[in-house]
Amino acid sequence: MSRAADLRVQAMNKVVDVVHCFKDAYIYGGYVRDYVMNGETPRDLDIVMPCRDKAVTFKRFLSTEFSLEQLAGKENYDFMGKGVSYEKHRVTLKKGESTMSFEIDITIKKREELVSIAHDFTCNMLYFWRSGIELLHQPVSIDGLCSPFLHVRRQLANREFSLVSDSFPQALTDADKYKYVKKLIGRAEAMVRRGWTFVRLPGSFEVNRFERFQKSRALDEITECSICKLDFSREDVCVMTDCAHLFHTACLTKWLETGRSKISCPNCRSEHLFLKKADAKPHPVEPARSDRIEAEELPSDWDESEYEEEEDEDDPDYTDNSDVEEIDGMLISVSDDNPGRDSSKTDGIRKLLCAKGETVSLVDRAYNMTKVHASEGPEFRATVLDGELIGERIxxxxxxxxxxxxxxxxxxxLPRLDAARRWVDEHANRLDGLQVKVKRMLPWKDAKDFALRMYDRAGTDGLLFTPAVPLLQRHQVPTLKWKKKEDITVDFLVFPRYELKVLDRGQLVSVGTGVGRPGITKTRVDIDLRKGKNPIVECIWHPGSNAWRMKKIRTDKDQPNSMLTFRNSLKNLSEDIKLEELFD
Incomplete structure (x- = not known):
C-alpha cells in the first residue's frame, strides 16, 4: 500500500471510529469488502444511520476534524418500495502539506427496514458496526447453510459474489422491476471489471467476462451478441440470462430501456430471464436446524462448528473459558465492582461517558441518557469513554x-488508556457527584501474581482478557472473560411463566424456564409481565434447582444475550475451569 493510500485509509478509519460512537449505525459495502476482508484500499465509505437526528450529530462530530462538502442528496426516494434518505459528501482532511479527500455515502434508514429490500449481492451482506462484522440478514439463497456468515466471508476472501435471490415484491410493476434489474446488472458489471467473479445460483442471471463463460460452458456456437451483432471479445463483460442466452451487459440494459411492456429475453421472449420465480413471495427465513435447548440440560460436549458467529464483544458478560490459548498479546484486568473498597459486591453497568461543549452524559446500551452536572470551566471537546458505572458514584x-x-x-x-487517563486527570474533578477512574490493566506475561492476589478481593467477579489492538481489529481477536462457575450469568428476555429467550440470527429462541426466589427482583418481573412487558433479566445457574435463577433486571439493555453467549455459558459451566489452570 502506497504512502498516499495509507494516509487515505487512516483518514477513513477515523471516520469509521466516529460512526461506531452511534448505536445502530454501521458501515457496509466497499470498506468491508475491499479493506477489512481483502486488505485493499477502499474507494469510499458507505454508512447507514438509523435516523435523521443521529446523521446530523454524526456530521457535526465529523466536522471537528474534517471539512465536509455535500455533493448530492435525496429525501424519501423510492428504493424497492422503501422511502430512504440519502446523502453524498466529500470528506477532506489536511495533514501538513498533504490533503486527503474521499467520498462518504450516508443512507438514513433503520437496519430492520433495509434488510427487507429484495435484491443485492452477497458482497454487500456483511456490515461492520461497533461489536464487529455481522451478516445483514440471511437471504433465501443461503438459507440452507448452517453458517451463512462464514459462507459470505469465504466468498469475499476468494473475490467471489453471487446474487441474493429473494424474489421481487409482487407490487412492483414491470417498469419498476426494470430499474432495479438495470442497477443490479450495472453493479455486477463494475465488480467484474474490478476482478471479481460472479458465482451463478440456480434460477438467476450471471454476469462475467466472456472468457470465463467460454471456460465454464460449451459456448462454441455463441460468438456474437444477438442485439448488437458484434463478436464477443475475451474481455467483454456479458450477462447470461436464466434462459441461457448471452448478451453484452450494455446491450441488454439498453434493450430493456426501450419501454417494452414486459421484461423479456430478446431471443426467446422468456419473462424469467433474471429470476426463475419472479412472482414468488419471499418465504420467512428459518434457522438451518432447531436451536431450542432446555436449560435443564447441561451438555458436556457441544459441536459448535455449525454455529460459528461473531462474538458479542459489546456484551461485558460474554464468557468463553474454553479458548484462552492465544492470549500473549492481551492485557489482563480484574473486573472489580468496588475499586478501593472492601464492601458488598455491586455489579457494574456498561455505559459510555460522552462529553462535548457544556454537556456531560452517561449513555447505556438501551440509549438511556443520564446528564452529569459539570462545574464551570472551559467547554469540553468531543470525548467518548467506554466503561461501567459502579453503584451511582463511580x-x-x-x-x-x-x-x-x-x-x-x-x-x-495502551495509548487509548493513556489518553483516557490524561482526560480524567484534567477534567474529572469538574464532574459533581461522579468519581471517574481508569481501570488498571497489565500485560498477560506480568499478570499471574496480580490476578491470583486480586481475585480474592471483595467485589471482584472475574478476569477480563482484552486484546491490545486498535478498535478496528477487535472483531478479529475476541475479548475473553473468566468467572468462577457460581458467578456465570446470562441475560434473558423473560416471557409469561418465566419462559427464557435469547437471540439467534435476529430471532428470539426459547431455551427453557427460569425460577425466582421471593424478593424485589421477582416482584418487579411479575409486575412487568402483568403490564405486558418482557423484561431483560440477568440469571445465574442454580445447581440445586437445576435451573436459571433470576438475579436482577437489566434496565440498561434493550436486547438479551445471543445464542452463542448462552451456549458458551453452558460450556463454561460444564468445564468449570479454575483460575490456576489459566496460567499452567
Missing part, C-alpha cells in the same frame, strides 16, 4: 473512542 473507564476531539480508536489499547 465510573470505571476501560477504553476510549474519542478524547478531546481526537479519534484514538485507531491506536492500540
Amino acid at each position: 465510573f470505571l473507564v476501560f477504553d476510549a473512542v474519542v478524547v478531546s476531539g481526537q479519534v484514538v480508536g485507531v491506536s492500540e489499547l
Whole structure:
C-alpha cells in the first residue's frame, strides 16, 4: 500500500471510529469488502444511520476534524418500495502539506427496514458496526447453510459474489422491476471489471467476462451478441440470462430501456430471464436446524462448528473459558465492582461517558441518557469513554473512542488508556457527584501474581482478557472473560411463566424456564409481565434447582444475550475451569 493510500485509509478509519460512537449505525459495502476482508484500499465509505437526528450529530462530530462538502442528496426516494434518505459528501482532511479527500455515502434508514429490500449481492451482506462484522440478514439463497456468515466471508476472501435471490415484491410493476434489474446488472458489471467473479445460483442471471463463460460452458456456437451483432471479445463483460442466452451487459440494459411492456429475453421472449420465480413471495427465513435447548440440560460436549458467529464483544458478560490459548498479546484486568473498597459486591453497568461543549452524559446500551452536572470551566471537546458505572458514584473507564476531539480508536489499547487517563486527570474533578477512574490493566506475561492476589478481593467477579489492538481489529481477536462457575450469568428476555429467550440470527429462541426466589427482583418481573412487558433479566445457574435463577433486571439493555453467549455459558459451566489452570 502506497504512502498516499495509507494516509487515505487512516483518514477513513477515523471516520469509521466516529460512526461506531452511534448505536445502530454501521458501515457496509466497499470498506468491508475491499479493506477489512481483502486488505485493499477502499474507494469510499458507505454508512447507514438509523435516523435523521443521529446523521446530523454524526456530521457535526465529523466536522471537528474534517471539512465536509455535500455533493448530492435525496429525501424519501423510492428504493424497492422503501422511502430512504440519502446523502453524498466529500470528506477532506489536511495533514501538513498533504490533503486527503474521499467520498462518504450516508443512507438514513433503520437496519430492520433495509434488510427487507429484495435484491443485492452477497458482497454487500456483511456490515461492520461497533461489536464487529455481522451478516445483514440471511437471504433465501443461503438459507440452507448452517453458517451463512462464514459462507459470505469465504466468498469475499476468494473475490467471489453471487446474487441474493429473494424474489421481487409482487407490487412492483414491470417498469419498476426494470430499474432495479438495470442497477443490479450495472453493479455486477463494475465488480467484474474490478476482478471479481460472479458465482451463478440456480434460477438467476450471471454476469462475467466472456472468457470465463467460454471456460465454464460449451459456448462454441455463441460468438456474437444477438442485439448488437458484434463478436464477443475475451474481455467483454456479458450477462447470461436464466434462459441461457448471452448478451453484452450494455446491450441488454439498453434493450430493456426501450419501454417494452414486459421484461423479456430478446431471443426467446422468456419473462424469467433474471429470476426463475419472479412472482414468488419471499418465504420467512428459518434457522438451518432447531436451536431450542432446555436449560435443564447441561451438555458436556457441544459441536459448535455449525454455529460459528461473531462474538458479542459489546456484551461485558460474554464468557468463553474454553479458548484462552492465544492470549500473549492481551492485557489482563480484574473486573472489580468496588475499586478501593472492601464492601458488598455491586455489579457494574456498561455505559459510555460522552462529553462535548457544556454537556456531560452517561449513555447505556438501551440509549438511556443520564446528564452529569459539570462545574464551570472551559467547554469540553468531543470525548467518548467506554466503561461501567459502579453503584451511582463511580465510573470505571476501560477504553476510549474519542478524547478531546481526537479519534484514538485507531491506536492500540495502551495509548487509548493513556489518553483516557490524561482526560480524567484534567477534567474529572469538574464532574459533581461522579468519581471517574481508569481501570488498571497489565500485560498477560506480568499478570499471574496480580490476578491470583486480586481475585480474592471483595467485589471482584472475574478476569477480563482484552486484546491490545486498535478498535478496528477487535472483531478479529475476541475479548475473553473468566468467572468462577457460581458467578456465570446470562441475560434473558423473560416471557409469561418465566419462559427464557435469547437471540439467534435476529430471532428470539426459547431455551427453557427460569425460577425466582421471593424478593424485589421477582416482584418487579411479575409486575412487568402483568403490564405486558418482557423484561431483560440477568440469571445465574442454580445447581440445586437445576435451573436459571433470576438475579436482577437489566434496565440498561434493550436486547438479551445471543445464542452463542448462552451456549458458551453452558460450556463454561460444564468445564468449570479454575483460575490456576489459566496460567499452567
